[in-house]
Amino acid sequence: MMASVTGTGESVSAASLRRLPSYRQYLKVLQGMGREVVSCSHIGQALKLNPTQVRKDLAVTGIVGRPKVGYETEALIEAIESFLGWNNLNQAFLVGVGSMGTALLGYDQFNHYGLKIVAAFDNNPSLIGQKIHGHEVLSLDKLTDLAARMHVLVGILTVPAQAAQSVANLMIFGGIRAIWNFAPAPIEVPEGMVVQTEDLFSGFAVLSSRLAEVMGIRRKAGVNADANRR
Amino acid sequence: MMASVTGTGESVSAASLRRLPSYRQYLKVLQGMGREVVSCSHIGQALKLNPTQVRKDLAVTGIVGRPKVGYETEALIEAIESFLGWNNLNQAFLVGVGSMGTALLGYDQFNHYGLKIVAAFDNNPSLIGQKIHGHEVLSLDKLTDLAARMHVLVGILTVPAQAAQSVANLMIFGGIRAIWNFAPAPIEVPEGMVVQTEDLFSGFAVLSSRLAEVMGIRRKAGVNADANRR
DNA sequence: TAGATTGTTAATCGATTAACAATC
């Protein structure tokens, strides 16, 4: 089979991409246990996924397995990391040193995910100049210039919703190409840029709804105990 | 049309549930601007979603709109919150006062999401007894008993992967019915319990992959560098 | 070898989007 480059056209589905980190996580556990090869059915069983789905997901990384045997654990981990670009470090700026920003600054495993937070920014004077988890907090108006000079590609946005777009604009002007957005607001960026918006509460909505279901306390709006025709 | 209670059978898709918080968020903004009614096309435009999809999502809450007019902003917000159970407070325990746990303890808006963290737990002696964002940290071995006595229904799991299952078991024994799991590990729970596992890095994997794409540095494993045009 | 597992194509399933009648 010919070498295939994942070019502009054939984009991998977000659903597959989102599962790759959990494969990697589990493979690391297996690796720590000294397991040298692993099959899709084994992975699927541990992660409660269909083995065919696992196989297709892994295939996007370009890994080739051996029939009857499976995949080499080591090679598989490397294929995932290489596919995601996690084996070489991207510099990142973080803006907004609130609770979420502080948590991310304190996370010391980012280097295993190809990410190095090289500076933190805020516009709160009482934070500027302070060191948070070893990162000095800089003034927001240094962001654009510094991003451009350091060729920073990744911006982490942990500001309140109202500030999201204006800070994103600063990042864009500074040449940042990908924004990891934790603000609960959609942001506009030019064509060709990457935005990944995380909403903590989207997952919580699923939990809330399922809990209401199992507790049997779910009623639709406006529905009274008896009949609600109209 | 008959009144319909969303009972055990007809479960709403997770995809729809995950979008409800962003509708709510945007509706709050509109409400703050004094807007009294809103149409699906308006919401869809702001959030970049198909209007029919918005309509279907909102329909799960039981809200009824008026043709040619739309939905009452106020009523729509309430319908979403009521559907998700966010209008009455659930008590929650948080276990694992690391960076993520601390961030969540510091988030003061949970009461708008129907959640009140009433206690924090850790097994680190240097943390026990301390106050973190106003929450005293208790010893882990008090969890099960206290959960049962206080009838706590929600557990927030912010511990390392290795500890996830054993702490989850403590929660289960204490009668907790829903676990919001931030540990990068799948956990096993009995039938009828709710688990919502969040993986911060699943979103980051999407970002990483898209960034590698737009930067043109994506190669599949085993593919050599040469024929990588465009 | 026989059987387990891969890689891949086909079938199924579910979610999204389009179409359209009802309606204020």
Next chain:
DNA sequence: TAGATTGTTAATCGATTAACAATC
């Protein structure tokens, strides 16, 4: 009224799962 918008059914799209030949 005319036209915009809802509610709902039908069509489309994409992701998941099943089937199966190739293979070590």
